[in-house]
Amino acid sequence: MSAVSDDPLVAAEVAPPPPSPWKRALGKARSNPTTMIGALICLLILAGAVLAPWISPYDPADQDIINRLQPPGGDYLLGTDQFGRDILSRLLWGARISLSVSLSAILAAMVIGGAIGMVSGYIGGRFDLFVMQVMDVLLSFPSLILGLIVVALLGPDLVNLIVAIALTAIAPFARIARAPTLALKERAFVEAGRALGYSHTRIIFRHILPNITSEVMVMATLWLATAVRVEASLSFIGLGVKPPTPTWGGMTRDGFENILDAPWLAVFPGIAILLLVLGLNMVGDGLRDATDPKLRNE
């Protein structure tokens, strides 16, 4: 590093740019054991879901009626359900539904809600007031009730489930994207962009968006946990993806109906849901603490 000049102007050019807030947060989260355990849980479940076709011992829909309601152990590691289907294989395949529905729903909510929040905050004035009023109304519905009604009215299938869960999460994303936009649009670099004749679209997406991604991403991790919970709850009520496709909520519901004879049917999928939500919450918490300016210097 002997090439670094003593001239402050040159030194400023040579010094590497400070790491982005997102990178700094990731670095900090990595040193937090809770976050790492959470990440490990999530990765294991993700691996199980992705590898399900190769690692699941049986076909999740195969019925072995002679061996129905087998307790855990033996040929079927986690036992069989009332149709003699292997619980472990159904859990692995069910992880695919839980993860894909929640991820797509949160991605949709993040893009739509984030765009609404940024545009609303950027335009400001009465438009902003109106949009935020609409978001407040949307927020006043309990998410489970809103999801319940939307799925019931549209019909229970994979896409409608995603739409329903996304709808419950749009308002919080709009709020989290709007707040920093209000502050950012007063900053000199936005004004400079306007003076250079950049379009509003370019300013919003090229100059404001990169500055709010870390907040929105942290929110997304925390809401992913909620989305998994809502998906499982809807499936438990009977408004999830239709049988025979295995879903964790649906498996818990089937198990609940046989709770006196075969309690493990409800317990294993219940533990799976708990672990995934717990893992996501642990990761989300760690990321939030790492990005929270109030806690940054602790």
Added chain:
Amino acid sequence: MFFFFVRRLLAAVPTLLAVLTLVFVIVRIVPGDPALVILGDQATPEAAAALRQRLGLDRPLWEQYVSFIGNALTGDFGTSLVTGRPVLDEVAAVLPHTIDLTVASMIFGVATGVPLGIWAALHRNRAVDVAARILSLFGLSFPVFVSGIFALLLFSLHWRLFPVIGSANLDDLPDRLHKLVLPTVTLGLIMAAYITRVTRSAMLASLSEDYIRTARAKGVPWRRVVWVHGLRNASLPIVTVVGLYVGILLGNSVLTEIVFNRPGLGKIIVGALNQRDYTMLQGLMVIYCFLIVVVNAVTDLLYGVLDPRVQAA
């Protein structure tokens, strides 16, 4: 104070109107003819036309909207398509069960969350604090139906401490309370966990303020400093969370009612969804939102009581 109350209640009116409008829109943008959805595909055109007329769906949209808002504001939500009884009567019959459960869970959440949060804040980064944080992380991660099933398996089926069937006789108080225990703990768990967290961080902030040092310097007993000076100033975020969570409690009560087989709003809403009871559903959505708007208004009023500075703003 009085004007603050009036102003806050008036401010809830536009929100309520907006919510009603949203319910009206949601029910109408659903694809398909509601009459055919209710009657099934095999319905004769005459039967469908008769039902449309009975529901008022043959009238112009603006007329439907005006009569919907007018009826809702006077408490008339129509009659259930399945039972033929007024929606409000159906709701009134089960509302005590839902209110029992929601209020008991709220009390459970506050009664466990606030002391645990304070305790954790007073022992920051020590074993108690770490335990409280881990417990609250678990509490936040339990879907209501999973904790309900686990509670049922352990306390009702294994140890036989509580009944499996949760439907209680409302006139028999000991029975009513006994059957309320498991559903309350199940439903209140998430709230208790969240309140623990919020109380902890709010207390950490308030205990580092100058007025706490002043109070200690003039010899106020430590217990009083924590519970009066500290907690009062930490109470706004706690009240906010309680207010927010009442909505979540109402939503999650659907699951608790299914697991513990209790009557309530949640049971009715699932029944109405399965039987496509269109008027019931519309009425229930309005009632749910009405409850939430009222809770939000009460939360704001409490801000004014707890912190007089809010009134001036």
